[in-house]
Amino acid sequence: MSLAQPESIEDIKARNKALIKEVLEVYPEKTAKRRAKHLNTFEDGKPDCGVKSNIKSIPGVMTIRGCAYAGSKGVVWGPIKDMIHISHGPVGCGQYSWASRRNYYIGTTGIDTFVTMQFTSDFQEKDIVFGGDKKLAKLIDEIQELFPLNKGISVQSECPIGLIGDDIEAVSKAKTKEYNGHTIVPVRCEGFRGVSQSLGHHLANDAIRDWVFDKMEGKPALFEPTPYDVAIIGDYNIGGDAWSSRILLEEMGLRVVAQWSGDGTIAELEATPRAKLNVLHCYRSMNYISRHMEEKYGVPWVEYNFFGPSKIEESLRKIASHFDDKIKEGAERVIAKYRPLMDAVIAKYRPRLEGKKVMLFVGGLRPRHVIGAYEDLGMEIVGTGYEFGHNDDYQRTTHYVKDGTLIYDDVTGYEFEKFVEKIQPDLVGSGIKEKYVFQKMGVPFRQMHSWDYSGPYHGYDGFAIFARDMDMAINSPVWKFAKAPWAA
C-alpha cells in the first residue's frame, strides 16, 4: 500500500490536489461541491489555510464533531469543581460525557467537589409533554439538601429543553433568590444549536459573563491584589496540563489567581476580572470571555502555547513582556533552569523520531499548537485540520504550518481514512473515534484530546511525557506484527 513519497514541494502539492480530487469523487455532486471548500493545501504567504470553516456538517457523512452541549458542559463548565452541573434533559448526554475528559482536580468528590459525577434530570415522556421547569426547581432543592457544600449549580440544556420552551432562566433566578444569592447558571447549550461544540464554548462564556460576572458586583475580593496577578484561561487540565503550566508561571514570579476551567472553582472565576493579565491557551473556547474582560474590566489578554520547549520559551517571554524586569528575569531564569531537562529529553528521543511524518485532526487549538512540539523532536506535520475551528484559527495556523501541508476542515471519516492510506504518515494524532481505524491499518496513533490517558503534555514537565509517548507509539514493536510473515 505504501506509495512512492513525493520529493519536492511541487510534487507534494500535486499529490494533495490529486488526493482531494479523488476523495470528492465518491460524493453526490452537491455534497462534493460543499466538501471541496473544506479541503486544500497550504500555500506559503497566504493569510489563511484556504479552507472554509465553522459551517454545518453534511448530513449522512461521518463527522467527528460534537454538539453545543459537549462544548459547554463537556469542556467549559464541567471542570469547575465546586459546582454541580446538571445535564438537564434525557439521561444520555450526561452519561456519555461522564468523567470522560480527564479534567484533573483535587477535592472530595460528592462532598465539596463534583466533576466526576453525573447529575441529570433524566427526562421522561411526561417531562417533554408538561415541561421540565417544576422538576428543575425541585431538583435544585434536592441538590441543596443532599450536597450542601456545593458552591454553585449550572443547568446545561440538552436538546429538548429549547424545543419544548422551558424557562430555565426563570427557575434559576427564583432559586438564586431563594438560596440567598447562590450561584445558579442556566446555559442554553442545546445540542442542535450551531454547527459543532464551538457554539457551546461561546454560550458557556456568555453564561459566565451574565450569570457570574454581572452578579458579583459588590462582592468583596478574596485576596489583596498584586501587580503580578494573572489568570490561566482555556486550560482544561487534561492529565494535569494546567498544573504543569501553572508551576512555570509561579516560578517566573507571577501569581496565578485563577484556572479556567480545569481544577477551577467559582471563587477563581470571580477573581479573574481583578487579574492584571489573562493568559489564554485555548483561544477557540475562551477568547470570548477574554475579550469581554478586556472591554469591561480592562484586563488585557495574551495567547500562549506551552507545547514543546521552543514554543514554551517564546510564550514565557511573551507573557513576561507584559510585566516589569523582575518577571522578565524570572522568565529567563525559568528557561535556563529547564533547558538541561529539555536538552536531555531531545537528545534521548530525537534520534528515534527524526524525520517522522505526522497527520493531525483535533479540536480547537491543538491542530496548530502541538506542531512546534513535534518539530522540536525533528518530526514533520504533513496534514492538519480542525474539528470546529473558525477562520481566525486557520489564520493563526499559518504561523505554524509549512508550505504544502494538507488542510482538511471538519474532515469526514471517509476522507481522513483515504488521506492517511495514501500519505502513509508515521503517526496520526486524533481522537478515540479515529484511533482504532488507523491502528487497524497498522498506523501508530495517539489520542490528542485525552493524551491517550497519559499526560500532562503542557509545560516542560509535560514535554518529557509527550516525547516519550510519541516514541512509545511510533517505535512500538507491535507494528512489525501487523502483517503475518506468510502474507503477501
Add this chain to the structure above:
Amino acid sequence: MPQNAENVLDHFNLFRQPEYIELFERKKKEFENHVADSEVERVKDWAKTKEYQDKNFAREALTVNPAKACQPLGAVFASLGFESTIPFVHGSQGCVAYYRSHFSRHFKEPTSCVSSSMTEDAAVFGGLNNMIDGLANTYNMYKPKMISVSTTCMAEVIGDDLNAFIKTSKDKGSVPMEYDVPFAHTPAFVGSHVTGYDNVMKGIVDHFWNGKAGTAPKLERVPNEKINFIGGFDGYVVGNIREVKRMFDSMGVEYTILGDPSDVWDTPTDGEFRMYDGGTTLEDAANAIHAKATFSMQHFSTEKTLPLIAASGQDTYSFHHPIGVRGTDEFLMKVSEVTGKPISKELTKERGRLVDAIADSSAHLHGKRYAIYGDPDLCYGLSAFLLELGAEPITVLASNGGKLWEEKMNALFASSPFGKNCKCYPGKDLWHMRSLLFTEPVDFLIGNTYGKYLERDTGTPLLRIGFPIFDRHHYHRYPVWGYQGGLNVLVWLLDKVFEETDRNTIVPAKSDYSFDIIR
C-alpha cells in the same frame, strides 16, 4: 525540577512531587475559597448515615450517577449486528459522536455510525431535507448493504415521521426504492439503551418480514428446523456470541443469530480497516421468519421484539442473561427440546467441569455478601449464579429495571435460602447504591467501570462485570454465557476474593500468618 528525561514521570507520580504538592496547597489556601476541612469531614460522615440515606431515597426529581444510557445507544448496537449495515441516527450529530466514543472506549474498536446532522433550521422546519441528503450521502460514500435508521430526542420532540421521510427520500432518489432502510423511533426520554436495542431489532425484523416498508409482499412463513437467537444489548457480545455459536454447532443445531456484531467489534490489526465485518446477512434476517422458534438471551432487551416474532407463528423463549450451571442447563434443555437435538457429550462434559470447579472453590464464596448493579437481565443472571454458589446478592440495583423485574428478582431470591436477606432496587441510581453500601455493607460490589467511585468512597472491592468497562481491557472478548462463560465468571469472583484475602493478610509480623501459599 521533578521531571527527569531518563525516568519520565507520568501524572501518577509527577504531581506527588513536593513542588506540586506545595502548588496545590497554595492554590487551595489563597484562591479556592475552600470549605473548612472539618466541615468537609462532617458532611462526609453525615453522608454515611441512615439519616442521609432516608433523604437520599426521598429524591423525586434528581438522578445522580445512573446506571443506564439512552435508547439511541442501544439502537446503534442492534443495527451494527447486520451485515454491511450502517446505523443512521436522525437528529443532531453530537449524539452520534457520543455513541461512537462510548462503544470505542468499551470495545477498543472503531464504531461506524452517521447522523443527519440536524441543526436549528431542522428544529424549526423538520429534518426531512437532512434525511434526503443524508441517506444519499451515506449510500454513495460508505456503500452499505443496509442503512438502519433510528432517532434522537430532538427528532422525536419535533415529531419527525421516519416512515414518511424515508419514503419521500426514496421518491427523491436518495437510495433505490427497493433498498433496505429499516427504521425505529427511539426517543431518548423513554426507557433506556435496552429499549433502543429492542425497538431497532423489532424494526428490522418487521421490515424484512412484513413487506419491507411497502416495497415487497409480506413474507409467508414456511416453517423449517432452524431456530433464531437474539443476544440483546450485551457488553460481552464478542465472547458470548462466539460461545453460543460453538454450543449450537456442538449440538448440530441449525440457527440464525439475529443481530451479531461480534466481528465488527473484533476486527484484526493486519493493515486493513474493515468498516463492515460479519453480521447477520440480510437474507438470513428475512429467512428467520421460517424458523421454528426464537430464543432471546435477555427478556428485558427484547420485550417488544418477541411478541412481533410470535405473531408470525413462531414460539418464542426468553432468558435473563443466563450465567452459571442452572441458567445454562435451562437454556440448553430448551434448545434441545425445541430442536430435537440432544445436548452434546462435549457440552455435558463441560458442564461437569464447571460443577467440578464450583465444588473445588465454592467454599471461598460461601456466604460472601455482594451488591450488584447493571442492566436488569444481567443483574438477574449474576444473582442467580451467586445463589447457586452459596453467595448472597444482598443488594441488586437496576436503574432501568421496572416492576416486572422486581417481581422476578423477588421470586429468584425466594427460591434459595441464600436469597433470604436480599433486596432489589428498580429505578434507583448509584448514589442510592452509595448510601446502601454505607448502611448495609457487603463484601464485594459487582458492576461496570463507574463502580470504581463507589469502591473508593465506601471501600467495597469492585469486580467489573457489566457495560461499559472503560478502565480494564478486553473483558468483552470472554464469554459469560454457557458453562465456559460460567467458569470465567467463577474465576473472576474467586480472584477478587483471593486478592482481598492476600491484601488483608500481607502485613509482616501482624497478619501474615494467614498469608498462605495454598488456598
